[in-house]
Amino acid sequence: MRRLPVYILIDTSGSMRGEPIESVKVGMADMVATLRQDPYALETVCISIITFDSEVKQLVPLTPLADLQLPDIVTPESGPTLTGAALQMLCKIYDSEVQMGTPQKKGDWMPLLFLMTDGKPADIQLYKQMTGEVKRHQFTNIVACAAGPKAQTEPLKLLTDNVFSLENMDSNSFKKFFQWVTLNIGAGGKSVGTTDSVELPEPPKEVNLVI
Amino acid sequence: MNTEKFLELLANGKNDTDFEEFLKFVSDKLWNQYNKHLMDEILMTENKVNGIALNLPNASENKPYEQTIDFGDTKIAIERVDGLSAETHGLNVTVCDDKKSFKIAGTPDLNPIRNAGTEIESTFELTVFYKYEGLCLPPKKPLLERKLQLVINQDPRYLWKNIPVDWEKMSDPKYEKEDADCQYVTVKALPDGTPQKDIVAASKRGRSHAQEGKPRDDDFQLYHDEQTNWYVIAVADGAGSAKFSREGSRLACNVTVEVCKKALSNCEKFEENINLWHIDQKSEDAGKLVSTDIYNILGKAAHKAHTEINAEAAREKNRPKDYATTLLLAICKKFDFGWFIASFWVGDGAMCLYDKENHTSVLLGTPDEGEYGGQTRFLTMPEIFANPTDFFSRLKCRIVPDFTALFLMSDGVSDPKFETDVNLNSTEKWNALWDDLKDNGVELTDDNEAAKEQLLNWLDFWAPGNHDDRTIAILY
Numbered sequence: 001m002r003r004l005p006v007y008i009l010i011d012t013s014g015s016m017r018g019e020p021i022e023s024v025k026v027g028m029a030d031m032v033a034t035l036r037q038d039p040y041a042l043e044t045v046c047i048s049i050i051t052f053d054s055e056v057k058q059l060v061p062l063t064p065l066a067d068l069q070l071p072d073i074v075t076p077e078s079g080p081t082l083t084g085a086a087l088q089m090l091c092k093i094y095d096s097e098v099q100m101g102t103p104q105k106k107g108d109w110m111p112l113l114f115l116m117t118d119g120k121p122a123d124i125q126l127y128k129q130m131t132g133e134v135k136r137h138q139f140t141n142i143v144a145c146a147a148g149p150k151a152q153t154e155p156l157k158l159l160t161d162n163v164f165s166l167e168n169m170d171s172n173s174f175k176k177f178f179q180w181v182t183l184n185i186g187a188g189g190k191s192v193g194t195t196d197s198v199e200l201p202e203p204p205k206e207v208n209l210v211i
Numbered sequence: 212m213n214t215e216k217f218l219e220l221l222a223n224g225k226n227d228t229d230f231e232e233f234l235k236f237v238s239d240k241l242w243n244q245y246n247k248h249l250m251d252e253i254l255m256t257e258n259k260v261n262g263i264a265l266n267l268p269n270a271s272e273n274k275p276y277e278q279t280i281d282f283g284d285t286k287i288a289i290e291r292v293d294g295l296s297a298e299t300h301g302l303n304v305t306v307c308d309d310k311k312s313f314k315i316a317g318t319p320d321l322n323p324i325r326n327a328g329t330e331i332e333s334t335f336e337l338t339v340f341y342k343y344e345g346l347c348l349p350p351k352k353p354l355l356e357r358k359l360q361l362v363i364n365q366d367p368r369y370l371w372k373n374i375p376v377d378w379e380k381m382s383d384p385k386y387e388k389e390d391a392d393c394q395y396v397t398v399k400a401l402p403d404g405t406p407q408k409d410i411v412a413a414s415k416r417g418r419s420h421a422q423e424g425k426p427r428d429d430d431f432q433l434y435h436d437e438q439t440n441w442y443v444i445a446v447a448d449g450a451g452s453a454k455f456s457r458e459g460s461r462l463a464c465n466v467t468v469e470v471c472k473k474a475l476s477n478c479e480k481f482e483e484n485i486n487l488w489h490i491d492q493k494s495e496d497a498g499k500l501v502s503t504d505i506y507n508i509l510g511k512a513a514h515k516a517h518t519e520i521n522a523e524a525a526r527e528k529n530r531p532k533d534y535a536t537t538l539l540l541a542i543c544k545k546f547d548f549g550w551f552i553a554s555f556w557v558g559d560g561a562m563c564l565y566d567k568e569n570h571t572s573v574l575l576g577t578p579d580e581g582e583y584g585g586q587t588r589f590l591t592m593p594e595i596f597a598n599p600t601d602f603f604s605r606l607k608c609r610i611v612p613d614f615t616a617l618f619l620m621s622d623g624v625s626d627p628k629f630e631t632d633v634n635l636n637s638t639e640k641w642n643a644l645w646d647d648l649k650d651n652g653v654e655l656t657d658d659n660e661a662a663k664e665q666l667l668n669w670l671d672f673w674a675p676g677n678h679d680d681r682t683i684a685i686l687y
Contacts, residue, residue: 001675001677033333037333039367039418040422043367067268069362101584105631106630107583109583110584110586
């Protein structure tokens with residue numbers, strides 16, 4: 001069966017501690033609950049969660065939505081945001097987890113990538129190098145979200161044209177963002193041409209497109 | 212010291228009333244302290260027990276589930292577990308004899324909740340009531356509690372909706388299309404009683420489109436010429452991501468069948484060439500002649516469809532890729548020496564000449580598939596026509612003594628039934644499809660007009676993750 005792999009990269013650096021990370025968790029729980037009501041998602045969506053702070057961890061390997069259990073997400077007191085290292089791990093995981101089409105095996109749908117950060121990459125050299133690497137791995141859509149006033153959108157634009165910003169890091173903003181992510185996932189896995197990318201659904205007004 | 216002496220000392224000369232008041236005071240104070248101490252102990256114990264990581268995998272409706280949840284704490288004694296029942300959820304919960312663990316078993320069934328009209332959340336809360344060795348529990352809290360969440364995924368079959376397309380609200384151009392279509396082309400038996408092959412086709416909107424009230428993007432077109440006895444079959448699959456692909460697929464079928472129809476109404480030269488080629492299939496000259504004819508008929512039909520789709524896109528000020536569609540096109544005719552079949556194929560799906568008696572199946576081309584699911588090529592792409600060698604490789608022809616069926620189908624059918632290219636080339640799998648049709652109510656017997664509805668019903672088969680529009684045409 002064809003899977004729709006969804007990679008979610010979450011900044012868990014010290015500044016995310018407290019309300020922001022709790023809101024992200026609630027947002028993701030809502031997202032999973034909503035996706036479970038979508039029969040197509042229930043049969044095809046597989047989710048992987050990668051967190052990054054001074055360490056990068058794949059908290060959840062690519063797991064079918066039906067089997068998914070959301071992990072507890074913890075944040076350290078402080079420390080750098082290793083966004084570049086996170087992308088590096090993503091590429092490695094992509095190579096081992098995503099099934100390419102072969103005569104013997106049906107390929108997965110082209111994966112989706114969501115990255116959320118409230119700061120800027122501390123490992124900017126590696127980050128820049130890895131944005132190229134991520135582009136060599138194909139994704140139907142890459143959506144980057146800059147959360148809160150301190151998040152820098154410039155580095156994210158190197159990764160994708162779909163950069164969005166959340167002014168606030170409160171529960172409502174994250175909730176709206178994840179609702180929109182849910183819509184995106186629901187729209188994934190539709191038949192597309194070899195060269196086409198899928199158009200994103202309109203973001204809600206709490207989520208601003210960065211041009 | 213006896214009790215009297217003890218009380219005398221404690222009273223210390225006070226009168227009875229004062230002493231009673233004093234005793235009450237002491238007792239109340241100590242009781243409060245004791246209770247507070249107990250509550251603290253309870254809280255600490257519950258926190259400790261709440262911290263025990265438990266393995267509770269998600270359940271899925273209609274799939275047998277059995278899981279023993281073990282606290283692994285020797286002091287726990289489970290009394291009961293609330294929150295799930297066989298009547299409401301199809302799951303039984305039983306406390307194991309050791310009282311340290313409990314078992315959830317059964318086949319989840321959420322119909323009792325569904326039928327009650329309640330919206331079903333996938334997460335259910337269980338409460339485990341337990342005692343803890345060495346911990347005295349007050350009457351107002353006779354048992355400790357641990358809450359647990361169990362996910363029961365609903366059976367996706369219950370989640371699919373069949374939302375009609377709101378054509379009135381559809382933005383222009385509407386390109387209205389029925390959700391389902393089927394057709395039977397009867398070719399009557401010859402005067403001597405020899406049956407002639409018929410064509411049956413059915414096309415149905417996929418569940419993923421029905422879920423969102425979107426129209427069917429697939430299409431087909433059948434034709435049989437009474438005079439010349441040529442058959443023409445086209446199946447097209449409009450790209451799910453393209454806005455007007457339903458019109459792209461309609462045009463692809465209509466235009467190509469129209470072109471073939473015209474070309475084949477008067478094609479003596481072509482038939483002569485086929486005869487020549489039949490006599491000497493190794494003859495390069497005859498092969499070239501036939502190839503040129505096929506190019507002039509099928510190739511031109513495909514190109515005309517491409518051009519007309521572009522013209523329609525231009526008229527409506529849309530991009531051609533908004534009309535993206537695949538195309539499977541076949542023409543065939545029975546000659547004295549056997550059947551001649553020629554075809555053109557761009558995109559995914561499957562087109563196969565199947566012979567049950569001789570145990571052969573021949574794909575009439577190669578499906579265009581990318582590294583990822585759903586990637587394919589479309590008739591609307593200019594590059595299809597850019598390279599003559601590539602384009603020629605999309606045309607195929609052959610002569611066979613006879614065959615059981617010629618299949619043309621969109622990937623909505625071929626994906627769930629074949630899954631991989633390897634399987635598409637496996638005659639066993641085509642045998643399986645032939646049996647599948649027969650075993651599931653499609654009677655492919657001569658002149659059976661009812662087969663079109665039977666085939667339409669057959670298209671409702673269940674295959675997880677495969678809910679695209681489905682179209683199949685069979686010449687048999």
